[in-house]
Amino acid sequence: MPEAGVAIVGAGVAGAAAAIRLAERGVPVDLYEAVPEPRPIGAGLLLQPTGQRVLAAMGLLDEALALGTRVDRLFGDTPSGRAVLDMSYRRFHPEAYGLGIQRGALMGMLWRRLRELGVRWHCGAAAQGFEQDADGVTLRLAHREPARHAALILANGSFSRLREGMRVAQHGRPFPWGAVWTVLPAPPGFPQIELRQRFRSASQMIGLMPVGKAHAEDAERGINLFWSLPLAELDGWQERTGLDRLKQQMATLFPEVSPLLTGLRDSTQLREARYADVWMSRWHDGRVLAIGDCAHGMSPQLGQGANMALIDAHELACEAAGDWPGVFERYSRRRRAHLRFYGQASKRLTPMFQSHAVVAPWLRDRFFGWGGRLPYIHQQSIATLAGVKTGWLWGRLKL
Known part of the structure; x- marks a missing residue:
């Protein structure tokens, strides 16, 4: 000691x-x-x-x-369906x-x-x-x-x-780039996902990850939503871009996220991240x-x-x-x-x-x-x- x-x-x-x-x-x-x-x-x-x-x-x-x-598994692709990342923990170790x-x-x-x-x-x-x-x-x-x-x-x-x-x-x-993020409840019928990402070049990226429950008594499982933004757009994004336009950008890049976005109703649900x-x-x-x-x-x-x-x-x-x-x-x-x-x-x-x-x-x-x-x-x-x-x-x- x-x-x-x-x-x-x-x-x-x-x-x-x-x-x-x-x-x-x-x-x-x-x-x-x-x-x-x-x-x-x-x-x-x-x-x-x-x-x-x-x-x-x-x-x-x-x-x-x-x-x-x-x-x-981590899977990331482009809007055209080209796989960029496809990594399975089991190929690293069967129990990982x-x-x-x-x-x-x-x-x-x-x-x-x-x-x-x-x-x-x-x-x-x-x-x-x-x-x-x-x-x-x-x-x-x-x-x-x-x-x-x-x-x-x-x-x-x-x-x-x-x-x-x-x-x-x-x-x-x-870093010149940050993000907005939130944890949203998975809507009924929303498929169980792995860590899922989609990229348009390097200027747009959305990420979805299942993150379970905040408390043991919670019934709903959470999905972490991550949206990449340059700092110039992150600062004051509520007035500059607005929630509706931001959700539209997300859905355009990754249409499968639309059911999840129904739970995103107010800009205060999104928190900013800087690195x-x-x-x-x-x-x-x-x-x-x-x-x-x-x-x-x-x-x-x-x-x-x-x-x-x-x-x-x-x-x-x-x-x-x-x-x-x-x-x-x-x-x-x-x-x-x-x-x-x-x-x-x-x-x-x-x-x-x-x-x-x-x-x-x-x-x-x-x-x-x-x-x-x-x-x-x-x-x-x-x-x-x-x-x-x-x-x-x-x-x-x-x-």
Whole structure:
């Protein structure tokens, strides 16, 4: 067990999971969240086999399976019917699958578990900065007395300003594309779907994913709806585009979605999502560590955000012995190959799916579907989706 307690800033997937895994090892944890009354909301998530293993280690996988929906396949095509993506988890491993789950359901489980473990949760505590010395870290909080801890973990998202206080080469650049999303109840007779996407070049993309129920007592299953938009159109889309026109664009690209769209009646049902590309030369600086999107934010195309956050928490806890600077340095070494690969893959693939590019999506449409039918390429593609690759040619994550 490491020296005395740690502060974690941010109660999202990364922060909550890290609090749980460390508390399970007897580490005193204080969790700081800026929102006064955080509620478990958010888009649907696809938990990969690796993330599922972390939930199993926390004793939460059975509950997640009861709330979520098993996803065996990802299929994406063009309006003309040309297959672009067709990946089956079973071709990766006979027992592998993704788990579509509502973010609110996942956060509800994590928050309940950390309370059971006695994590001290400080809501409405906005962290404004920190100073570290040889003995610990002082966390400055808005309208509160500074808090002193042996170490600090930053888990407050891609757009974290606290990260800038780390003496590490870094950049955080907003992606030029975002999205609107919602979870809608599946209408009667709506077919059970896998993760389904349709693309028009790289300028239009719609995604549908079954995400199960927000609460055990819910009768209706939810379908997560995702619609890609450039930031120039995302800002003020309600006045600029309007809900009716947006629904028309969705139905034109993917007519099969029309029955689902009857449940989308008000623009307030759609939430906006913005992303950033976060790069750091390393994720630790003495007694301070960045994890989750704060450390390695990337586009949503690979569907790895929550998965990486869970893995970060698990791998950090595996190194939790000795002094905190040593713990954090070993963690960074442990995570380097895995995170570097997914950061590179995200940068290379995103222009093919969310951009105004012409050549990249043209090549995608003509070669992805064909290449995916080759056993080796399909195996590498589904291994990437499953969250286990640590290099372009070889290497697998071992949890």
